[in-house]
Amino acid sequence: MCDVDWPSQGCWCCSVCRSGATPTSSVSQPAFFLWAGLACAWNIVGGYAGYISFGHSAFFGIGAYAAGILMGERFGLPFAGALVVGVAAAGVVAALIGWPTLRLRGAYFAIATWAFAEMVLQLANVLRITGGTAGLTLPPLLDERLFYFLMLGGAVLTYGLCFVLLERSRFGYRLKAIRDNEIAAETLGIDTTRVKLQAFVLSAGNHRSFWRHLCLLDHLYQPNQRARRGHYRPDGRHGLARRLGAPVGPSDRSSKHVPGESPVLEPVGEYHGLHCRAWCRHRAGRLVPARRPGKPLAADTAAPGAARSGPAPATGTAHSRGGAAMSTPLLAVEGLRKTFGGIVAVNGVRFQVAPQEIVGIIGPNGSGKSTLFNLISGVLRPDAGRIIFRGQDITGWKPHQIARLGIGRTFQIPAVFTTMTAWDNLLTAAVEADWAHAPQRAEQLLALLTLDAVRDVRADSLSGGQQKLLELGRVLMRNPTLILLDEVTAGVHPTLRTVMLDVVRELRRSGTTFLVIEHDMELVRTLCDRILVMDFGEVIASGTFAEIAAHPDVIEAYLGRRVS
């Protein structure tokens, strides 16, 4: 939705040039820039991060009103000062509101932001300091031509900033990861809360100053007007809405200062709604052709000499591999317990994993294996018990903190980033790790996992098996010390399975430890040093394959009592 869309960018530029050719006294063109800038700013949170906010008009208004009040008789601040304070005000409010609101997901977030915006609108209507429903009146400040060019400059500046900031940067990748699969993003080390808040405050602050110029020209602030502006924000697409909005919307307004009258603004709102709809309907999710792989952004300092063969750990990894002689366990789980309502999913699980071990976890469906992984990786909080990793108690830590410590995982149901290509999926994994060498590494992994042919294919178009491979690749990008593989070979072609197993063994030799959930007994037998058997949330047996295969409890769990 928000990838670089060259046709739209081109249209945007054309329309800017067209309107730029003749700055007239019409208020329409500056308004066009206003909406362009608003849409751009909103896109940071709504388009890139996928958090559709209907409340950004509130920030627009807060900034506008703050500046307006400060420029009024009471305080008499000069324009520049009021501008700065207005931006700050909007940003501060966004930070305060964003913190609790961003905890909500999807539709709830949209509703909450909408509620917030409407609350602010109501307050503006009621409070005297904002002038009630009549709004604030200010003396005109700027000559029209100057104003026009200021607006044009502001729009271009905002647009440029957003483009640079988001399109190919790590920040942009983080946002897109959050949009596509927030939990997977967390397990890759991305601090989703912080990133979301940054995006929110950035987009709110962006909404402010330049766009208030329009109000200044109209020298009339009205609560309704401000709200309409927010509602005019079309949606996340870069250029399209502006392209359509420009000729239709602003031309409805008379060329003189007739700003606050709703009858003029309402039809405009209608047209924007139409564009909103039309866009959603006819733009059938077309994505720009994926970028050529190669240079994501920062200078790619790839030195040919550093090329490695195979999946050996990349240089510069932050995780130290413990020597093989270490006697302390890499991972220790004690008394872990997790219930969901009345169901006890994990019931007092206790085990240890030594460095460079490959431990298999098997058990019937519903025995708590995946829940165990969720607990270890921080996706779920245990109700009781402790998890100790390299001597550190990581119980209750957030997933991204655990990921940064060196634990990586795959998911039973592939959690790839659906709108990104396979290539981008791999790059995103390195966003919180070795970004400079990421393209190299991604190339290697693509080749290794035979995903070369589909590197530019959208991840949700890949087959189930390919997605599993992609997930494995994603985990490997980060070079974790401990890798949790959740049925990673399910649905994968037998020949590729061998490749995967070779990768695992190779990595183990280089110092990685594995916890592997599998159903394929043959695989478990050949791959794993030790096996834990789970049933009803408990570890019922532990040992080598031969030992557990003869264990009566294990036989009973799998085959039933009569057989054992």
Added chain:
Amino acid sequence: MTLFIQTIANGLLLGGLYVALAIGFALAFGVLDVVDFAVGQWVMLGGFIGYFLWKWTGIDPFLLLPAVFVLFGGAGYLLAPLIMRVRTSRYARPELMVLAFTFGIALIMRGGALTAWGFNTRSISTGLGGMTLQGGGIALPGLRVAAFGFALAAVGLFFLLLYRTRFGLAVRAVAQNKQSARLMGIDVERVSALVYALYAGLTGMVGVLMAAIYSVTPEVGVRYTLFAFFVVVLAGMGSIAGVLIAGFVLGVLEALTAVYVSGTLTFLVVFAVLYLSLILFPQGLARRGRS
């Protein structure tokens, strides 16, 4: 004290209508997976269409309700495929794109209504307008009691349809798992369209009654959207049973605020409560069927 009881009574009467409003909305959400931002605008349009039908034919609005139901049902049936198309598209987060889509629909409805009918408020008068039921020191306007009765009947029929008919079974199946429903031979698209039609028709009827009790302008849409969201969020998205309670909670809250705080602040208070309940209970207050 009697003022208090009177206020509660008023609140409960209106709450019935809010239940009717929210239950269609909740079902549409459950079946289509769509949070329809245009719900309040359906109410507004219902009020206007009801008004014009009443003006032109002179028939009492209560008798016009079936006609409005059919009209709005038809409109909803036609609109549903478009919404489904956005919902099942390949955007990032289609469930949120459809939100923006319905937001756009809401804007169109509101803008269109303003363009076509202007600012003036319209209200419908019914034969029941003058009647009042008195008892125990409180007076219940006949119109509101009748509307409450309608709401009860509508919700009752609604539940009957959902839990006692074959169609209702199909609807519930689609709400739970579209893929499996298809495997059972259920035409998911048609069921979804019919559910949306049902929701539109029901909401339109509520609009007629709102126009009779209060009045209608193109601006009231936002108010009813807020109310629908409030009820559904409090009940927990996907929880149909919770809607019954939450609707009455809203009615009483609104009435109490209007009487004891200020009429102009009801909006603000309801918004604030909605926002706070979302923040404080991100998991939903009641059993949450689906996030």
